[in-house]
Every structure is written in structure tokens, then in C-alpha cells.
Amino acid sequence: xxxxxxxxxxxxxxxxxxxxxxxxxxxxxxxxxxxxxxxxxxxxxxxxxxxxxxxxxxxxxxxxxxxxxxxxxxxxxxxxxxxxxxxxxxxxxxxxxxxxxxxxxxxxxxxxxxxxxxxxxxxxxxxxxxxxxxxxxxxxxxxxxxxxxxxxxxxxxxxxxxxxxxxxxxxxxxxxxxxxxxxxxxxxxxxxxxxxxxxxxxxxxxxxxxxxxxxxxxxxxxxxxxxxxxxxxxxxxxxxxxxxxxxxxxxxxxxxxxxxxxxxxxxxxx
Amino acid sequence: xxxxxxxxxxxxxxxxxxxxxxxxxxxxxxxxxxxxxxxxxxxxxxxxxxxxxxxxxxxxxxxxxxxxxxxxxxxxxxxxxxxxxxxxxxxxxxxxxxxxxxxxxxxxxxxxxxxxxxxxxxxxxxxxxxxxxxxxxxxxxxxxxxxxxxxxxxxxxxxxxxxxxxxxxxxxxxxxxxxxxxxxxxxxxxxxxxxxxxxxxxxxxxxxxxxxxxxxxxxxxxxxxxxxxxxxxxxxxxxxxxxxxxxxxxxxxxxxxxxxxxxxxxxxxxxxxxxxxxxxxxxxxxxxxxxxxxxxxxxxxxxxxxxxxx
Numbered sequence: 363x364x365x366x367x368x369x370x371x372x373x374x375x376x377x378x379x380x381x382x383x384x385x386x387x388x389x390x391x392x393x394x395x396x397x398x399x400x401x402x403x404x405x406x407x408x409x410x411x412x413x414x415x416x417x418x419x420x421x422x423x424x425x426x427x428x429x430x431x432x433x434x435x436x437x438x439x440x441x442x443x444x445x446x447x448x449x450x451x452x453x454x455x456x457x458x459x460x461x462x463x464x465x466x467x468x469x470x471x472x473x474x475x476x477x478x479x480x481x482x483x484x485x486x487x488x489x490x491x492x493x494x495x496x497x498x499x500x501x502x503x504x505x506x507x508x509x510x511x512x513x514x515x516x517x518x519x520x521x522x523x524x525x526x527x528x529x530x531x532x533x534x535x536x537x538x539x540x541x542x543x544x545x546x547x548x549x550x551x552x553x554x555x556x557x558x559x560x561x562x563x564x565x566x567x568x569x570x571x572x573x574x575x576x577x578x579x580x581x582x583x584x585x586x587x588x589x590x591x592x593x594x595x596x597x598x599x600x601x602x603x604x605x606x607x608x609x610x611x612x613x614x615x616x617x618x619x620x621x622x623x624x625x626x627x628x629x630x631x632x
Numbered sequence: 633x634x635x636x637x638x639x640x641x642x643x644x645x646x647x648x649x650x651x652x653x654x655x656x657x658x659x660x661x662x663x664x665x666x667x668x669x670x671x672x673x674x675x676x677x678x679x680x681x682x683x684x685x686x687x688x689x690x691x692x693x694x695x696x697x698x699x700x701x702x703x704x705x706x707x708x709x710x711x712x713x714x715x716x717x718x719x720x721x722x723x724x725x726x727x728x729x730x731x732x733x734x735x736x737x738x739x740x741x742x743x744x745x746x747x748x749x750x751x752x753x754x755x756x757x758x759x760x761x762x763x764x765x766x767x768x769x770x771x772x773x774x775x776x777x778x779x780x781x782x783x784x785x786x787x788x789x790x791x792x793x794x795x796x797x798x799x800x801x802x803x804x805x806x807x808x809x810x811x812x813x814x815x816x817x818x819x820x821x822x823x824x825x826x827x828x829x830x831x832x833x834x835x836x837x838x839x840x841x842x843x844x845x846x847x848x849x850x851x852x853x854x855x856x857x858x859x860x861x862x863x864x865x866x867x868x869x870x871x872x873x874x875x876x877x878x879x880x881x882x883x884x885x886x887x888x889x890x891x892x893x894x895x896x897x898x899x900x901x902x903x904x905x906x907x908x909x910x911x912x913x914x915x916x917x918x919x920x921x922x923x924x925x926x927x928x929x930x931x932x933x934x935x936x937x938x939x940x941x942x
Binding site for chain 2 (some may be wrong): 445449456464502555600618
């Protein structure tokens with residue numbers, strides 16, 4: 363039943379891979395070519411390779427500042443996700459009064475995309491006095507339901523007898539989470555870290571709405587702004603683009619297993 | 633005697649107290665997440681609904697508006713255009729899913745290097761959408777974009793098409809970019825579904841003499857139905873909420889050719905500061921979302937579950 367020629371499969375997949383990769387190549391090529399990027403016909407290989415545009419980016423925009431903002435916001439979001447989701451996941455892996463209410467609440471929250479909440483979210487953040495701050499940027503993403511369920515599933519797999527033993531030894535619930543459950547849930551932690559990081563790193567709409575000062579802009583916002591006031595210029599835009607894509611790409615390649623597992627477990631959970 | 637009667641009761645009482653204490657503790661553990669969801673999911677939904685029935689702008693007192701904002705929408709051409717465009721984008725999801733199904737079948741085959749293929753096809757999904765939008769702007773560029781260049785090289789067109797500045801081509805171009813980004817995610821979902829189909833079914837059918845096409849139609853497709861609908865729900869959510877891509881690629885233009893509901897909400901609320909009008913559009917947007925998810929769930933014949941859209 364497995365005797366069919368392999369080459370058409372490879373051919374089709376190579377074609378698909380080509381379509382997926384060629385846009386990256388086109389931008390990368392532009393970002394390192396040393397001639398007018400609007401010259402026609404466009405060269406297929408980068409002409410006179412150099413990194414001028416990357417240096418341009420460094421001088422044209424406060425890249426370091428954007429980068430710092432993005433890192434800070436993502437760090438807050440990741441920390442929030444790991445701590446809050448672990449606590450919530452631990453609670454949900456037990457039976458207690460009112461648990462069903464919480465579950466229903468969480469599942470209905472999953473139906474509300476952030477885009478449908480932007481106006482009140484903006485007003486609420488304003489009332490909290492968090493507009494234009496790192497905390498305000500990170501707060502809506504500091505806990506995610508999918509990631510709570512990732513922790514819950516991982517905690518459910520820990521033998522109940524272990525928890526009981528820890529309780530008899532007098533460990534508080536809080537310590538059980540951090541000293542017993544978490545060391546046994548490294549995969550769940552990794553999934554949380556990666557999903558929270560990618561979501562926060564890529565987030566655009568929320569920073570667009572709630573940042574006012576140029577000092578508070580994150581990388582995606584900086585990139586979009588750079589585009590809007592550089593309409594047709596140099597390859598610096600594409601160099602910037604590559605610089606912004608690189609960290610996410612690197613992280614994904616390093617941890618794609620955890621990333622995909624998180625997405626599929628979240629997506630297939632009822 | 634009394635002691636003997638008392639003892640179990642006391643133990644029961646301490647047990648109850650213990651249980652309540654633990655329940656209280658669990659509620660405390662849930663509190664941070666609950667506060668975040670309350671602040672950024674639940675209150676906003678309610679507030680939106682209230683706001684859509686009021687005249688309100690920042691620094692002004694709210695006045696009841698009845699259905700005025702909704703009535704305005706009926707005569708708002710931009711709103712209808714945005715709604716229509718949103719529906720078109722949703723309707724384009726099955727094309728991507730069909731493509732992804734083909735790819736999932738291919739990478740599920742027993743071939744060398746399939747992990748590499750999977751990674752490459754999935755690669756675009758986790759990337760920053762703003763950057764993806766810029767990449768595709770460049771691909772669609774009128775003068776030196778790869779697409780126009782190839783088309784001209786192959787003599788498919790006489791003169792370059794200004795994809796993103798053309799009323800006909802702008803929306804399809806955005807859809808292409810959107811599909812390109814999410815294709816890998818569809819593929820992973822469908823691949824998971826394919827791998828859950830018991831191998832014995834195929835073998836038994838093959839022994840019974842069923843051909844590959846027949847097996848695909850009678851075994852793979854029916855058993856893959858939940859995954860297909862899950863992919864559709866995710867695709868629907870993705871396309872209905874793809875603000876970043878549209879905003880950066882075209883800004884809703886040319887004219888209103890690529891305006892979708894989310895970009896219109898943003899413009900109404902944060903460019904024209906008509907928060908109340910924007911709230912009414914948001915309510916319609918949310919209803920559309922619920923209706924589509926509900927329909928997909930019904931069609932799937934079960935609870936597919938909600939999907940994450942962050």
C-alpha cells in the first residue's frame with residue numbers, strides 16, 4: 363500500500379515551500395542590496411551586497427528604544443502568564459465550589475476576540491491610569507485562557523498521591539504549586555512562555571490605540587510608523603522588517619515543538 | 633457518650649471548614665486571571681452594548697440614544713461596504729483550508745524530510761503580521777514587486793498591475809497575504825486530525841479493494857470533519873479580526889475597497905473619536921462573529937470549541 367512514487371509528493375512540497383519562502387527572500391534581498399531598490403528589472407540576486415540599510419535603520423529611528431519597549435512589555439506578559447495561569451490552572455485541576463461557573467466564564471471569554479473590546483478596553487485602561495505605560499500595554503495579555511488549560515492539563519497528569527503526600531508533610535497549596543507542580547510541568551511552562559511571548563511581541567492593535575508618546579512605541583508600531591512616513595524610500599524599511607522578524611523567527615525555530623503543541627492543544631480543547 | 637456523638641460532628645465541621653478554606657484559596661488563585669478577563673473581556677462586551685445605545689463622547693455626559701446609532705448604520709455606505717468586505721474575506725477561508733488539506737495529506741505521507749517541509753510551511757504563521765504586511769506590499773509592488781515582475785516576464789500582462797491601489801485587486805491581494813500567513817496553521821490542525829484517524833481503517837479498506845480516491849472520500853473526509861470545521865472557525869476568526877494586515881497593507885483603501893469592520897471600528901473610534909458609533913459597529917461585528925461560529929459548530933455536528941485569536 364506504500365508503493366507509490368515519491369517524487370510527485372516532493373515536487374509539490376518543494377513548490378509549496380518555495381511559495382512560502384520566496385517573500386522572505388525578496389525582502390531579505392532588498393534589505394542587503396546596495397543599489398536603487400526601484401531599479402527595473404529587479405535583480406534576482408542581491409546586487410553589491412552590503413549592510414548600509416541596517417546602519418540606516420539604527421540612525422533613522424530609535425530602534426533601541428522600540429526594542430526595549432517590546433522586550434519589557436513581552437517580559438511582563440510572559441511573567442504574568444506563567445504565574446497567573448499556573449495559579450488558575452492549579453485551582454481548576456481541583457474540585458471546589460463554583461468551579462463550573464469559572465469554567466463557563468472562561469469558555470465564554472474565549473469567544474470574545476480582543477478586537478471586539480478595543481473601545482471599552484481603552485477607556486478602562488484610561489481609568490486605571492495605565493495609558494501609555496508598559497504595564498498598560500501588557501495587562502490585557504497577562505493571562506490567557508488557552509494557556510491556563512495547558513497548565514491544567516499538565517497538573518491533572520500529576521499523581522494525586524504526590525499532592526496528598528505534600529499536604530500531609532505540611533506544604534501550603536502555594537508551595538505545592540511552585541515546588542511540586544511546576545518542576546513537573548516544564549513543557550507546559552515552555553508552551554506558556556512561547557505563546558505569551560509571540561502574542562505580545564507581535565501585538566499591534568493595542569499599542570496602536572493606547573500609546574501616545576513616541577517613547578512608548580513597540581517594534582510593530584515603530585515599523586508601521588516608519589512605513590507611513592517613508593512611503594517610497596530606501597531599503598531601510600526592509601532592513602527594519604528583517605530586524606523585527608529575526609527574534610520571533612529564531613525563537614520559533616528553537617521551540618517550534620512547544621509552540622505547535624500549545625496551539626493544537628488550545629485549538630482542540632472544547 | 634456525648635463525646636462519642638460529638639467527635640464525628642466536630643470532625644465533619646472541621647472538614648467542612650477546611651474545604652471552604654481551600655475553596656477560598658482556589659478563588660484567590662483564580663483572582664488575577666479573573667480580574668484580567670473581567671476588565672478586558674466581560675466588562676468591555678457589556679460596556680460596548682450600553683455605549684451603542686447612548687450619545688457619548690469623552691468629556692461629555694451620556695444621553696440615551698435608543699436605536700439611533702443602529703439606524704445611522706443602515707444608511708452608512710461605508711458600514712455596508714465594510715460588512716460586505718468582511719464577508720468576502722470570511723468566504724475566502726475555505727480556499728485556504730482546501731489548499732492546506734492538500735498540503736497536510738502530502739506532509740502526512742511517509743517521505744523523507746517531511747519535518748522540514750512542515751516547518752517551512754508553518755513558518756509564516758507565528759511572525760509579526762505588521763512585518764508580513766510589509767513583505768507583501770513589497771511583493772505586490774507595481775514596479776519591482778516579484779509578482780508583477782514574474783507576470784511581465786511571462787507576458788501575462790501588458791503593463792504592471794498596481795495591485796494595492798486598484799479597486800478590483802486590493803481585496804484579493806490582502807486575502808492572498810492573509811492566506812499565505814495562516815496556511816501553515818490550517819495544515820497543522822488538519823495534520824493532527826489526519827494522524828488521529830486509525831491506520832487500520834485505511835488498511836482494511838485497502839484490503840477490501842477500495843482505491844485511494846474512494847478511501848479519501850469515504851474514510852478520510854468524514855473522519856476529518858471536526859478538524860475541517862475547527863480550521864474553518866479559526867480561519868473565520870482570523871479573517872474577521874485581521875486588522876494588522878489590512879491596516880498596514882492598504883489602510884482600508886483605495887477608497888474603501890479593503891475596509892473591513894475592524895478597521896472601520898478603529899477609524900470611527902480612534903480617528904474620528906465617535907466612540908458611540910464605533911460601539912454600535914462593534915456590536916454588529918460581535919454578532920456576526922457569534923453567528924458564524926454558531927453556524928460552523930452546528931454544521932460540524934458537535935462542539936468544536938472556540939479558538940484563540942490573540
